[in-house]
Amino acid sequence: MKTEVQPKYYDAKVSCVCGNTFTTGSTKPEIKVEICAACHPFYTGQQKIVDSEGRVERFMRKYKKKED
Numbered sequence: 001m002k003t004e005v006q007p008k009y010y011d012a013k014v015s016c017v018c019g020n021t022f023t024t025g026s027t028k029p030e031i032k033v034e035i036c037a038a039c040h041p042f043y044t045g046q047q048k049i050v051d052s053e054g055r056v057e058r059f060m061r062k063y064k065k066k067e068d
Helices: 055-063
Strands: 010-016 021-026 030-033
Touching: none
Parallel strands: 010 030
Antiparallel strands: 010 021
């Protein structure tokens, strides 16, 4: 492996807007993100399905399991 071709690898400090910080490996020494696993609605369990046109209900009716 050519050493002069490979990028420098850092222990990067990742900081989120919510205040959560953690470290990971990256080619950048510092990473700033807008959303992380600590504040993302899917991972916190606060996700809500907004369905104003009834699409989810129509899908569930169409593909619901038929009882034998």
